[in-house]
Amino acid sequence: MLLLILGLISGIIAALICFSYVLIVIKCKQKANVKVGETIQKFKQAAGPKPWPIIGNLHIVGRYAHPFAAFTELTAQYGDIYALSFGHTRCLVVNNLELIREVLNKNGKYFGGRPNFVRYDRLFGGDRKNSLALCDWSQLQQRRRNLARRHCSPRESTAYYVKMSDIGCTEAELLMQSLKYVISAGAAFDIKPWLLKACANMFSQYMCSLRFAYDDAEFDKIVGYFDEIFWEINQGYALDFLSWLQPFYQRHLSQISHWSSTIRKFILYRVMQQRELDIDLDEPDKDFTDALLKSLVEHANVSRNTIIFMLEDFIGGHSAVGNLVMLALAYIAKYPAIASSIQAEIDVVTNKSERRVNLLDMPELPYTMATLYEVLRYSSSPIVPHVATEDTQIAGHGVTTGTIIFINNYALNTSAKYWDEPDQFRPERFLQQTERKLSADSDSGIELSSPTYQLRKNLPHFLPFSIGKRTCIGQNLVRGFGFVLLANILQDYHVGTDDATKLKIYPASVALPAKCFSLTFKPR
Numbered sequence: 001m002l003l004l005i006l007g008l009i010s011g012i013i014a015a016l017i018c019f020s021y022v023l024i025v026i027k028c029k030q031k032a033n034v035k036v037g038e039t040i041q042k043f044k045q046a047a048g049p050k051p052w053p054i055i056g057n058l059h060i061v062g063r064y065a066h067p068f069a070a071f072t073e074l075t076a077q078y079g080d081i082y083a084l085s086f087g088h089t090r091c092l093v094v095n096n097l098e099l100i101r102e103v104l105n106k107n108g109k110y111f112g113g114r115p116n117f118v119r120y121d122r123l124f125g126g127d128r129k130n131s132l133a134l135c136d137w138s139q140l141q142q143r144r145r146n147l148a149r150r151h152c153s154p155r156e157s158t159a160y161y162v163k164m165s166d167i168g169c170t171e172a173e174l175l176m177q178s179l180k181y182v183i184s185a186g187a188a189f190d191i192k193p194w195l196l197k198a199c200a201n202m203f204s205q206y207m208c209s210l211r212f213a214y215d216d217a218e219f220d221k222i223v224g225y226f227d228e229i230f231w232e233i234n235q236g237y238a239l240d241f242l243s244w245l246q247p248f249y250q251r252h253l254s255q256i257s258h259w260s261s262t263i264r265k266f267i268l269y270r271v272m273q274q275r276e277l278d279i280d281l282d283e284p285d286k287d288f289t290d291a292l293l294k295s296l297v298e299h300a301n302v303s304r305n306t307i308i309f310m311l312e313d314f315i316g317g318h319s320a321v322g323n324l325v326m327l328a329l330a331y332i333a334k335y336p337a338i339a340s341s342i343q344a345e346i347d348v349v350t351n352k353s354e355r356r357v358n359l360l361d362m363p364e365l366p367y368t369m370a371t372l373y374e375v376l377r378y379s380s381s382p383i384v385p386h387v388a389t390e391d392t393q394i395a396g397h398g399v400t401t402g403t404i405i406f407i408n409n410y411a412l413n414t415s416a417k418y419w420d421e422p423d424q425f426r427p428e429r430f431l432q433q434t435e436r437k438l439s440a441d442s443d444s445g446i447e448l449s450s451p452t453y454q455l456r457k458n459l460p461h462f463l464p465f466s467i468g469k470r471t472c473i474g475q476n477l478v479r480g481f482g483f484v485l486l487a488n489i490l491q492d493y494h495v496g497t498d499d500a501t502k503l504k505i506y507p508a509s510v511a512l513p514a515k516c517f518s519l520t521f522k523p524r
Contacts, residue, residue: 041398043393044398045397051084055238056088068382071093071095071411086240087243089241091403093408094407095408097412104468108470110389113137113388113389114387115387119240123260132145143301148288148473149473150291151287152314152476152477153476154476161480165358165359167202168481168484172484176492178214192323193223196318197220199319199325200223200226200322203321203481204271207314208287208311218270224514226315230320231514237249264309271311272293272311279297288311319511324482325486327510330503331375331378342365343524345368346487349361357488359484365483366431366455369483372479373455378425379506379508379509381409381509385404388400415461430459432453434453491524493521495520498520
């Protein structure tokens with residue numbers, strides 16, 4: 001009897017494997033037929049490795065430390081656009097600048113969707129539509145971005161930019177004062193929790209006019225949860241494509257739900273509740289929270305849930321800044337000459353620390369900004385995948401609705417075609433030499449000048465914040481607060497490490513684990 005049962009189970013599994021394989025092959029073959037208007041057109045099909053039953057091509061990606069290294073290596077065999085199957089999900093990988101621009105710019109309206117991963121739903125109250133970054137493109141998405149743009153994309157020479165500078169500098173100064181007590185001990189320590197709390201305060205002051213004490217236990221917990229979520233979004237799991245694995249991920253999914261619901265309660269009770277009672281529709285917006293609360297009153301199609309999730313989304317952007325600066329400090333500890341170059345330009349601009357660095361100094365501190373850009377390039381931060389929302393084509397290859405498109409930013413950032421010695425960490429690659437006029441020599445009448453540097457502006461192959469309609473709307477906040485924080489730390493301290501081998505940095509990710517590594521800080 002037992003043998004009969006085992007035989008039946010084996011037969012069922014074998015049948016499922018065969019059915020899965022046939023289904024994958026059929027789906028792959030159908031991809032050449034694309035509906036354009038009312039007609040079915042045939043396009044050539046992107047090449048790719050043959051999928052295995054059930055898992056598709058997941059076994060290929062699993063051989064590499066991170067999927068984008070696999071994507072890049074496969075281009076040698078299949079070209080700059082090729083197909084993969086992850087589970088039963090059809091995917092296309094695009095690997096060069098022209099194709100990436102075609103997807104994100106030229107045909108962006110066809111690729112405005114996001115993957116329907118269960119993890120994304122859990123992060124946003126059970127529905128990823130609540131997220132600006134992880135929802136499909138829609139009229140609501142467009143309205144939310146329009147509402148956020150004025151406050152969350154501050155431009156130079158505006159009041160919002162000055163406000164960002166003032167808030168960033170004040171918080172950086174408070175961080176420096178707090179660190180004195182920790183650094184005085186002289187031992188190496190993990191500065192990441194301090195960076196994250198400083199960044200969280202920068203964002204909450206800028207968007208909500210609220211600051212929290214570093215020893216506020218609830219604030220500390222929320223900042224930690226935001227960081228866990230930032231790490232989570234930058235990871236990939238088999239569950240994303242093999243939904244039948246969900247029972248094995250139940251504990252992990254429950255943890256994700258707990259992080260997000262706890263953050264939501266904090267924003268509701270510590271940020272929104274009192275502000276909602278005090279809102280004055282006749283007064284100018286004090287901050288982003290005011291704008292959100294007024295939209296709740298003025299627009300019938302804006303729900304309370306919408307604005308709470310929007311605020312959560314944008315405040316959560318502080319995790320990107322904290323992780324970016326933490327990575328920059330790690331590279332500086334590894335390559336001390338970088339710190340020397342940054343500190344040299346800081347000393348010139350501040351007249352050897354007669355004042356603090358502020359955001360308006362950014363044009364005069366190009367090496368500092370170049371270091372942050374090199375972190376973004378070297379870490380090769382992947383862009384969240386896109387999904388085709390209707391039948392279309394890429395470079396003559398048929399793409400049907402629901403196909404996931406992986407934008408291989410890693411290939412752009414590590415290609416010798418675009419970068420000299422791409423495997424080397426060199427901030428100078430983002431600088432170009434210019435000449436700064438000094439004065440005229442009174443004896444000869446010849447005007448004297450000395451070489452100086454400025455950031456290179458024309459780098460079309462460098463896309464750390466994506467391009468097109470889904471470009472990162474908070475990128476100016478990330479750049480601005482990241483610059484202020486890094487410059488102020490290096491203005492006061494030499495950064496080092498007791499053991500460079502312990503500086504574990506993950507390729508293709510700006511995200512670092514909650515507990516990463518320790519650094520040393522010695523007063524200048």
